[in-house]
Structure formats: C-alpha cells, structure tokens
Amino acid sequence: MNNFRKLSDKHPDLIHSPLLRAATLTLRYVEDNGPIGLTKTKAFKRVFVQWAVENFDWPNRSPEDLLRYKKVLNEYDFPPLELLHFLLIHLRLGRHFKGEFHLTKRGAALAKTPGKLFDELIPFYVLQMDHAAYSRFDDRPFGSWDVWLNVINVEADQGSTERDLYAAFYVDGADQGNTGWRQLSAFSACVLRPLEWSGLIMETHEKTADSRNVHHVFKTPLWRSALKLDTDDMLEPVQMH
Structure with missing residues (x-):
C-alpha cells in the first residue's frame, strides 16, 4: 500500500515537511562542509548536533527549549536528528566510513531534487518504519x-x-x-x-x-x-x- 503521489522538485507544499527540510539541510551540509564526524558509538558529534538544533527549525523544539537544561546536546537529545541519521543510512543516502558520515552518490544527487528525496524518504518513514520503537x-x-x-x-x-x-x-x-x-x-x-x-x-x-x-x-x-x-x-x- 502506497498512497503517496510523486511531487515535482518545485512543488510549493514540500516546505511543510520538517523531515524533508532536515534531510535536505543535512545532505547539503556535507556537500558544503565535508563529512560529519561520528562518536565512538557512531552518533553525530556534538558540533553537528548543535548545528542541526539551530537550523532544522523543528516544530515545538526550539533551540532555547532544547538547551534549557543542557549546555551541550548529544544526538539522542534531539530525536528528529537521531531518526534522520537512521533513515539516511538505511536508505543508503549516506554511509559511515573511518569515523565519519559521508554522502553516497544517491544522497548527493537527491540533495538537489527535493521532490525525489521526499518520495524516497517519507513513504518509507510513514508506512514501513517501526514507530513503536x-x-x-x-x-x-x-x-x-x-x-x-x-x-x-x-x-x-x-x-x-x-x-x-x-x-x-x-x-x-x-x-x-x-x-x-x-x-x-x-x-x-x-x-x-x-x-x-x-x-x-x-x-x-x-x-x-x-x-x-x-x-x-x-x-x-x-x-x-x-x-x-x-x-x-x-x-x-x-x-x-
């Protein structure tokens, strides 16, 4: 069952998706700044977590709210980023290599095509993820x-x-x-x-x-x-x- 339509890369309603926005920003961050460093447990390092908190514009999770009780944040302190990290690896849009998160060729290509990225990311997340986890x-x-x-x-x-x-x-x-x-x-x-x-x-x-x-x-x-x-x-x- 897949009730999702394919949307063009310039479809104006794509702006409503926080997960698509976060994925696009993350993929483009790697393109512009190089691979993202990983901790020993293969989570994103705090410097990128801080960047994500400040730039994702996530609903009901402002930087002020997230930093109210902690001066620094780990990946697990920002659940949308933890989820996105899993999705990017699982869908082979990124990979871990020598302690860093790198883009795959598919990930680099989809960073430039938000409609195709939505089609790759959102139906899988909604319909196939184990949300109970x-x-x-x-x-x-x-x-x-x-x-x-x-x-x-x-x-x-x-x-x-x-x-x-x-x-x-x-x-x-x-x-x-x-x-x-x-x-x-x-x-x-x-x-x-x-x-x-x-x-x-x-x-x-x-x-x-x-x-x-x-x-x-x-x-x-x-x-x-x-x-x-x-x-x-x-x-x-x-x-x-």
Missing part, C-alpha cells in the same frame, strides 16, 4: 495505515483533536479524563507523530480552564498534494480565495 512504552496501536489515513482524511479535514481522532478508531468517550492514556500515547507516537514530522499534519496545543492539555490536529496543504486516498471524494472542495 520510538514510543514511550513500545506499545503498538491496532490498525493499519490504509485505515488510519482514510479515516483521518475525513475526521481532520476541518480540524480535530488528538483524543477525538483516537476515539474515532478505538474507544467511545476516550476524551473523558485520563481514559486510555497509555493507548492514546501509543496512537500519538505511532500514527500522529510520523504524520506531523513528515509535514502531512500539524498540531497545536491549548490548555483549558481546568488545566487540561488539548492537542488540535490539522491537515497541512501537503496532505492533499501528497496523498491519494479512497475517502477523498467525501471531502468538501477546497475553497479558493
């Missing part, structure tokens, strides 16, 4: 990407909340108190976070009068551009102004 409890929500994408396509078309989306799949009343908090956490980590980091959805956060945190979910323009789904004919037409 990056979740808090290693829990996996029941379901499939075909179902999740088609239902979210409709439920979040005008915006929704994290709990309402969870309830649409699993539990009536999941937005009451702390009902199903661990299952909700797994759903967020394994479904919503990959979509957000890919740039297909965006989340905003609000604190209610009773001090509850509400996570609002919206589809980005990239969702409609990049995905072709069975439920598309159920959506309201996009209003042009």
Whole structure:
C-alpha cells in the first residue's frame, strides 16, 4: 500500500515537511562542509548536533527549549536528528566510513531534487518504519495505515483533536479524563507523530480552564498534494480565495 503521489522538485507544499527540510539541510551540509564526524558509538558529534538544533527549525523544539537544561546536546537529545541519521543510512543516502558520515552518490544527487528525496524518504518513514520503537512504552496501536489515513482524511479535514481522532478508531468517550492514556500515547507516537514530522499534519496545543492539555490536529496543504486516498471524494472542495 502506497498512497503517496510523486511531487515535482518545485512543488510549493514540500516546505511543510520538517523531515524533508532536515534531510535536505543535512545532505547539503556535507556537500558544503565535508563529512560529519561520528562518536565512538557512531552518533553525530556534538558540533553537528548543535548545528542541526539551530537550523532544522523543528516544530515545538526550539533551540532555547532544547538547551534549557543542557549546555551541550548529544544526538539522542534531539530525536528528529537521531531518526534522520537512521533513515539516511538505511536508505543508503549516506554511509559511515573511518569515523565519519559521508554522502553516497544517491544522497548527493537527491540533495538537489527535493521532490525525489521526499518520495524516497517519507513513504518509507510513514508506512514501513517501526514507530513503536520510538514510543514511550513500545506499545503498538491496532490498525493499519490504509485505515488510519482514510479515516483521518475525513475526521481532520476541518480540524480535530488528538483524543477525538483516537476515539474515532478505538474507544467511545476516550476524551473523558485520563481514559486510555497509555493507548492514546501509543496512537500519538505511532500514527500522529510520523504524520506531523513528515509535514502531512500539524498540531497545536491549548490548555483549558481546568488545566487540561488539548492537542488540535490539522491537515497541512501537503496532505492533499501528497496523498491519494479512497475517502477523498467525501471531502468538501477546497475553497479558493
């Protein structure tokens, strides 16, 4: 199952993808500055981690927030970079050689073609990664990407909340108190976070009068551009102004 469309290198909606932006910046960094140094555990050295934190412009992870409690950061302190490092190696866009991260020929070529890089990176990340490995409890929500994408396509078309989306799949009343908090956490980590980091959805956060945190979910323009789904004919037409 691959519901992703191929996008041109100049497609304007590609700017919504944090992971694509981070990958492009990393590949071009190596082109401009040479290989990235690695630690003994084959993680990126701190000097590049610092550069990534300052340049990735990652949603909800500003440099100030990340550096609030630590003066220096390791790769594992910035999970998007740790994930990106894995993806670049796994997809053979980069390789480790003599204590450094080098680009492959494919990686160098894709650094110049963001549409092709998106097609190489994002469908694999969303559809084939084991997202539970990056979740808090290693829990996996029941379901499939075909179902999740088609239902979210409709439920979040005008915006929704994290709990309402969870309830649409699993539990009536999941937005009451702390009902199903661990299952909700797994759903967020394994479904919503990959979509957000890919740039297909965006989340905003609000604190209610009773001090509850509400996570609002919206589809980005990239969702409609990049995905072709069975439920598309159920959506309201996009209003042009």
